[in-house]
Amino acid sequence: SAVISQKPSRDICQRGTSLTIQCQVDSQVTMMFWYRQQPGQSLTLIATANQGSEATYESGFVIDKFPISRPNLTFSTLTVSNMSPEDSSIYLCSARQGTSYEQYFGPGTRLTVT
Amino acid sequence: KQEVTQIPAALSVPEGENLVLNCSFTDSAIYNLQWFRQDPGKGLTSLLLIQSSQREQTSGRLNASLDKSSGRSTLYIAASQPGDSATYLCAVDAYNTDKLIFGTGTRLQVFP
Numbered sequence: 001s002a003v004i005s006q007k008p009s010r011d012i013c014q015r016g017t018s019l020t021i022q023c024q025v026d027s028q029v030t031m032m033f034w035y036r037q038q039p040g041q042s043l044t045l046i047a048t049a050n051q052g053s054e055a056t057y058e059s060g061f062v063i064d065k066f067p068i069s070r071p072n073l074t075f076s077t078l079t080v081s082n083m084s085p086e087d088s089s090i091y092l093c094s095a096r097q098g099t100s101y102e103q104y105f106g107p108g109t110r111l112t113v114t
Numbered sequence: 115k116q117e118v119t120q121i122p123a124a125l126s127v128p129e130g131e132n133l134v135l136n137c138s139f140t141d142s143a144i145y146n147l148q149w150f151r152q153d154p155g156k157g158l159t160s161l162l163l164i165q166s167s168q169r170e171q172t173s174g175r176l177n178a179s180l181d182k183s184s185g186r187s188t189l190y191i192a193a194s195q196p197g198d199s200a201t202y203l204c205a206v207d208a209y210n211t212d213k214l215i216f217g218t219g220t221r222l223q224v225f226p
Contacts, residue, residue: 092157
């Protein structure tokens with residue numbers, strides 16, 4: 001199994017600013033992902049974080065708004081840029097060893113934009 | 115396009131009851147199916163993973179079954195307890211996407 005930590009656990013930010021969320025896994029993993037969970041909703045995949053290359057974004061999400069880095073096999077960051085109240089959500093980091101393996105999640109970052 | 119649905123959306127039961135949560139998916143081409151638990155405002159905890167070649171998995175009071183041909187999975191919780199109160203999510207690992215596709219969730223409340 002993998003243990004995933006995220007920082008910060010929560011934040012309140014002003015409109016127009018940016019926030020970077022960090023994700024740390026306690027072991028090397030092949031695949032890392034970032035999800036968004038809006039209030040009362042299920043999880044929506046934002047992007048797959050690729051080690052050493054650009055992230056793969058899902059439909060509706062763009063790099064300018066959600067830049068992602070993954071410098072190695074245990075760490076990734078997600079930045080939420082030029083925030084608006086609609087970005088208020090829980091952002092979750094996830095990881096697994098490969099396709100068909102069990103997937104693990106971090107505790108999430110609760111973001112409120114005022 | 116793979117779609118995952120969970121029924122019921124919400125469930126409230128007295129302590130001690132056995133209960134069944136349902137998950138259905140539209141495309142049977144999956145590697146596996148995972149059940150998760152999410153407490154309010156928290157991340158997801160993995161409960162059970164069923165590979166496509168398996169019929170069921172058990173962990174303590176939890177038993178999950180998979181019928182890939184009919185696109186269905188059930189999560190059975192025996193002798194429910196107030197501590198089981200949470201949202202339960204199923205997710206399928208689809209062949210053609212390399213990513214998990216989540217269901218809509220079932221919000222469970224177990225009252226004393």
